Amino acid sequence: xxxxxxxIDALRKILEPDAxxxxxxxxxxxxxxxxxxxxxxxxxxxxxxTTEQVQAIVRVCREHRVPIVPRGxxxxxxxxxxxxxxxxxxxxxxxxxxxxxxxxxxCATVQPGLINLWLTRxxxxxxxxxxxxxxxxxxxSIGGNVSTNAGGPHCLKYGITTNxxxxxxxxxxxxxxxxxxxxxxxxxxYDLTGAAVGSxxxxxxxxxxxxxxxxxxxxxxxxxxxxxxxxxASETVSAIIAAGxxxxxxxxxxxxxxxxxxxxxxxxxxxxxxxxxxxELDGPRAEVEAQGERCAAIAREHRALDVRVARDEAExxxxxxxxxxxxxxxxxxxxxxxxxxxxxxxxxxxxxxRRLQEIAARHRVVMANVFHAGDGxxxxxxxxxxxxxxxxxxxxxxxxxxxxxxxxxxxxxxxxHGVGLDKAKKLTLQYADADLxxxxxxxxxxxxxxxxxxxxxxxxxxACGEGFRPARPVLPPGAWI
Amino acid sequence: xxxxxxxxxxxxDVPDMAALRTCVHCGICLPVCPTYRVLGEEMDSPRxxxxxxxxxxxxxxxLTPSLTRxxxxxxxxxxxxxxxxxxxxxxxxxxxxxxxxxxxxxxxTPRLLGRLIFALFPRPDRLGAALGALGLYQxxxxxxxxxAAGVLRVAPRLAAxxxxxxxxxxxxxxxxxxxxxxxxxxxxALLTGCVQRHLYPDVNRATARLLSLAGWDVVAPPAQGxxxxxxxxxxxxxxxxxxxxxxxAALPDDVDWVVTNAAGCGSAMREYAHWLPGDAGVARLxxxxxxxxxxxxxxxxxxxxxxxxxxxxxxCHLVHGQKVRNEPRALLARIPGLRLVELADSELCxxxxxxxxxxxxxxxxxxxxxxxxxxxxxxxxxxxxGNPGCLLQIAKGVRERxxxxxxLHPVQVLAxxxxxxxxxGEQDLGR
Ligand code: SF4
Ligand code: SF4
Numbered sequence: 051x052x053x054x055x056x057x058i059d060a061l062r063k064i065l066e067p068d069a070x071x072x073x074x075x076x077x078x079x080x081x082x083x084x085x086x087x088x089x090x091x092x093x094x095x096x097x098x099x100t101t102e103q104v105q106a107i108v109r110v111c112r113e114h115r116v117p118i119v120p121r122g123x124x125x126x127x128x129x130x131x132x133x134x135x136x137x138x139x140x141x142x143x144x145x146x147x148x149x150x151x152x153x154x155x156x157c158a159t160v161q162p163g164l165i166n167l168w169l170t171r172x173x174x175x176x177x178x179x180x181x182x183x184x185x186x187x188x189x190x191s192i193g194g195n196v197s198t199n200a201g202g203p204h205c206l207k208y209g210i211t212t213n214x215x216x217x218x219x220x221x222x223x224x225x226x227x228x229x230x231x232x233x234x235x236x237x238x239x240y241d242l243t244g245a246a247v248g249s250x251x252x253x254x255x256x257x258x259x260x261x262x263x264x265x266x267x268x269x270x271x272x273x274x275x276x277x278x279x280x281x282x283a284s285e286t287v288s289a290i291i292a293a294g295x296x297x298x299x300x301x302x303x304x305x306x307x308x309x310x311x312x313x314x315x316x317x318x319x320x321x322x323x324x325x326x327x328x329x330e331l332d333g334p335r336a337e338v339e340a341q342g343e344r345c346a347a348i349a350r351e352h353r354a355l356d357v358r359v360a361r362d363e364a365e366x367x368x369x370x371x372x373x374x375x376x377x378x379x380x381x382x383x384x385x386x387x388x389x390x391x392x393x394x395x396x397x398x399x400x401x402x403x404r405r406l407q408e409i410a411a412r413h414r415v416v417m418a419n420v421f422h423a424g425d426g427x428x429x430x431x432x433x434x435x436x437x438x439x440x441x442x443x444x445x446x447x448x449x450x451x452x453x454x455x456x457x458x459x460x461x462x463x464x465x466x467h468g469v470g471l472d473k474a475k476k477l478t479l480q481y482a483d484a485d486l487x488x489x490x491x492x493x494x495x496x497x498x499x500x501x502x503x504x505x506x507x508x509x510x511x512x513a514c515g516e517g518f519r520p521a522r523p524v525l526p527p528g529a530w531i
Numbered sequence: 532x533x534x535x536x537x538x539x540x541x542x543x544d545v546p547d548m549a550a551l552r553t554c555v556h557c558g559i560c561l562p563v564c565p566t567y568r569v570l571g572e573e574m575d576s577p578r579x580x581x582x583x584x585x586x587x588x589x590x591x592x593x594l595t596p597s598l599t600r601x602x603x604x605x606x607x608x609x610x611x612x613x614x615x616x617x618x619x620x621x622x623x624x625x626x627x628x629x630x631x632x633x634x635x636x637x638x639x640t641p642r643l644l645g646r647l648i649f650a651l652f653p654r655p656d657r658l659g660a661a662l663g664a665l666g667l668y669q670x671x672x673x674x675x676x677x678x679a680a681g682v683l684r685v686a687p688r689l690a691a692x693x694x695x696x697x698x699x700x701x702x703x704x705x706x707x708x709x710x711x712x713x714x715x716x717x718x719x720a721l722l723t724g725c726v727q728r729h730l731y732p733d734v735n736r737a738t739a740r741l742l743s744l745a746g747w748d749v750v751a752p753p754a755q756g757x758x759x760x761x762x763x764x765x766x767x768x769x770x771x772x773x774x775x776x777x778x779x780a781a782l783p784d785d786v787d788w789v790v791t792n793a794a795g796c797g798s799a800m801r802e803y804a805h806w807l808p809g810d811a812g813v814a815r816l817x818x819x820x821x822x823x824x825x826x827x828x829x830x831x832x833x834x835x836x837x838x839x840x841x842x843x844x845x846x847c848h849l850v851h852g853q854k855v856r857n858e859p860r861a862l863l864a865r866i867p868g869l870r871l872v873e874l875a876d877s878e879l880c881x882x883x884x885x886x887x888x889x890x891x892x893x894x895x896x897x898x899x900x901x902x903x904x905x906x907x908x909x910x911x912x913x914x915x916x917g918n919p920g921c922l923l924q925i926a927k928g929v930r931e932r933x934x935x936x937x938x939l940h941p942v943q944v945l946a947x948x949x950x951x952x953x954x955x956g957e958q959d960l961g962r
């Protein structure tokens with residue numbers, strides 16, 4: 051769909067001169083997020099600074115029936131921030147202000163483009179933090195976290211993004227500016243905040259978020275335990291949970307991943323281990339000490355090769371840096387990979403790990419594993435060379451098989467990354483038609499003309515012909531300028 | 532935009548495809564990139580620039596003005612390299628891409644200004660003559676006249692150059708040999724640098740004095756030419772190679788280390804071997820380059836008391852180019868009475884970036900404003916940086932805002948502490 055001159059002119063009137071990207075090169079760099087397999091360049095990129103501009107953009111698009119794709123930092127893993135049908139991409143990276151910090155009420159109001167970690171940085175000195183910590187938190191935006199309902203290592207104890215969002219300001223697909231929720235948690239009416247968090251831009255464009263801030267814990271203890279087999283590590287996880295301990299985070303990394311991280315970041319994980327567990331406990335000092343001892347003992351009972359406690363904040367930060375930059379570090383092993391986000395019940399962890407190894411071996415693909423072991427959220431990265439079609443085919447097959455294996459064990463197709471373009475079709479594995487249709491009707495309430503982030507989040511709907519179409523044809527230069 | 536052009540890069544020195552492919556598009560480099568911080572747009576982020584270079588290498592786009600523009604706006608600060616977990620060598624990719632743009636005549640740099648800069652800066656002799664004239668310009672009152680006449684308003688890049696220059700000191704060279712004091716540890720060669728030599732002769736003298744106290748014989752050959760750093764960062768790779776060979780020939784071979792006190796020079800010299808593979812002499816030189824702070828950090832220095840609040844700005848080509856982060860801080864923190872306060876975003880480029888502030892004054896100004904704002908927040912009275920470009924740039928910001936702040940190189944602060952100490956003053960070194 052090429053944009054008409056009218057649309058461009060109308061957008062130009064709304065935005066500052068440098069806030070509309072129309073060059074082919076400029077549009078090209080917006081054609082994919084971290085899931086580089088799916089490409090679709092927008093016809094233009096708008097970079098608004100104010101809520102009024104966002105609303106005006108939506109109104110123009112609605113008038114001309116042009117698709118709108120929101121984008122934060124473009125770190126998503128599901129093909130969410132790309133434009134399969136072209137249209138207007140709205141980059142929220144210039145809306146990064148912290149509008150209000152309200153410590154007595156333990157909340158802050160921020161613009162959607164604010165980088166997750168920057169919020170914690172701004173309130174850390176006063177003893178607070180923003181709990182959702184996706185591994186991309188040093189770059190991903192809070193708007194993006196909200197739209198995918200992002201999780202992170204610490205969601206085992208603290209919950210995922212939706213548990214930390216009190217309210218949202220949103221320009222709906224219908225062009226209305228509305229507040230959902232607000233500072234006070236108990237409110238009359240429907241919990242629309244809950245419905246909107248994780249809606250992946252299919253309801254509208256978020257322009258402000260009221261988030262919960264938490265008091266930083268008194269003490270934190272981070273333990274690294276390497277194991278000679280993945281089985282020992284998985285069983286340690288089950289035993290820790292069975293002992294009634296809820297660590298702040300409980301992460302597992304396998305040997306392939308350890309090598310990549312050590313090459314890329316040098317976090318100090320032992321290279322010879324088949325798997326390491328990163329266990330973090332936080333809370334009152336006495337409790338943390340006691341639980342730390344207990345976890346260490348459990349790890350040793352399960353043949354841990356060593357149990358190392360981070361001595362200071364610097365060592366702790368380095369252990370986490372390794373974990374958080376894992377997906378980037380895999381670039382050391384392979385130029386491209388497919389990343390899964392499946393979930394299995396915790397108790398099935400040892401079993402699914404064995405299945406994964408077997409699937410990777412059979413399809414002759416290198417697989418690196420990093421995952422939130424505590425809640426059974428797996429992130430196998432299946433490596434491939436993007437110049438080798440056969441390897442891509444094998445990787446894709448392994449990926450599919452692996453997903454089916456998780457579902458067969460009673461799991462879910464996605465834990466925390468969202469659905470996007472990548473997993474939209476997979477929802478049929480998990481939901482009945484009636485469930486999907488109901489979600490579809492809810493989407494229509496917010497976005498009656500079906501312009502918001504088309505093709506994402508829900509599979510094609512027979513009634514309206516929505517569905518995934520691969521890349522649209524590339525426009526000749528100057529087609530619409 | 533046709534899908535199948537021929538690859539846009541041709542001939543020698545093309546961006547390395549294998550290196551380009553190590554970028555997994557994770558975006559971790561975005562928040563550390565100064566231009567992304569200012570503009571908030573993907574084309575002016577490391578990830579976006581890599582994507583464009585790769586698109587050109589694959590023939591998806593040509594060396595269009597738009598591509599060139601996004602490359603020109605890059606500071607070459609390499610903050611993205613430090614941040615990248617995948618080890619993408621952004622610096623060398625940028626330099627080769629720039630070289631291609633330059634060679635294929637697609638540069639957007641104003642030609643005359645570029646030519647003037649490259650005629651002056653890398654030539655210590657010419658720069659010296661030009662700066663001598665400038666000193667005259669400043670002292671004679673002509674500067675006041677020119678400023679009053681408003682000539683500079685109509686020529687922003689000329690204005691940037693004019694505003695940058697501090698009061699030019701009168702010439703004062705560092706001795707050819709400064710012998711070691713106390714226990715002798717060995718012998719080092721000192722790179723005196725183009726800008727350092729003429730605008731900050733104090734820095735070179737303090738460097739020699741400190742190194743000699745640390746037990747090093749310091750040799751500073753007078754005819755040593757330019758390191759080629761400016762050429763490298765502009766992608767003028769053949770010029771870089773010429774200068775690297777000439778400098779290798781000019782510096783003595785019988786030294787333990789080659790010391791630099793200008794981050795940009797040290798960073799460029801450490802990379803010589805990459806650009807001249809197989810040249811053993813150049814590789815030997817490159818392997819021996821150390822920043823002055825690295826040689827001083829474990830030395831006994833008779834430092835006296837200096838009651839001052841100081842903050843430290845990380846010069847890009849020290850922290851990212853040479854991974855020197857802790858040594859200057861540790862040295863400063865050793866001075867009795869000195870309080871070192873951390874500078875927020877200390878690793879964010881100040882906008883100097885070689886000659887960037889002359890070519891892209893608007894972006895450089897915005898970065899300088901961010902830097903000054905954060906420096907003021909620290910409450911420090913002295914701001915320290917290990918690179919003459921940063922010193923010039925930050926001093927300009929301080930001067931224009933009328934702030935009561937000193938801008939110094941770490942060795943200048945150390946030299947002051949020496950003066951306060953029981954030890955010999957500079958006169959004892961028998962200049
Ligand atoms: S951090 Fe490295 S791998 Fe990630 S986008 Fe930037 S350059 Fe690419
Ligand atoms: S070198 Fe500096 S300015 Fe250039 S892309 Fe990297 S971080 Fe940004």
